[in-house]
Amino acid sequence: MKLPQFAVYVLYSLKDHQFYIGYTSNFTRRMEEHAEGRSKSTKCRRPFVCVFCEYYLSKSDALRREQYFKTTAGKRVLRLMLQESLSLIEACKLEKRSANN
Secondary structure (H helix, E strand, O other): OOOOOEEEEEEEEOOOOOEEEEEEOOHHHHHHHHHOOOOOOOHHHOOEEEEEEEEEOOHHHHHHHHHHHOOHHHHHHHHHHOHHHHHHHHHHHHHHHHHHO
């Protein structure tokens, strides 16, 4: 049985509170690149939290989904789907800030 290998993922920047939406055929390697600042498009927006990931058998299906998430409607859907997760992330940030002060 063939396993899905094409991933569409959503990172949430703790710096600018915006999404980064991407596609990869090697999720682990790509997350390392983002974390280590080896991706030009995300280097200055670190740190990130991966808040969403979907896998597809078909590269074209994955790319279509990535393109949708990059639209205004797609970003709106992501914020609705992930509202609880995004609230938890922001709450943790506030807790860390108050603990450091």
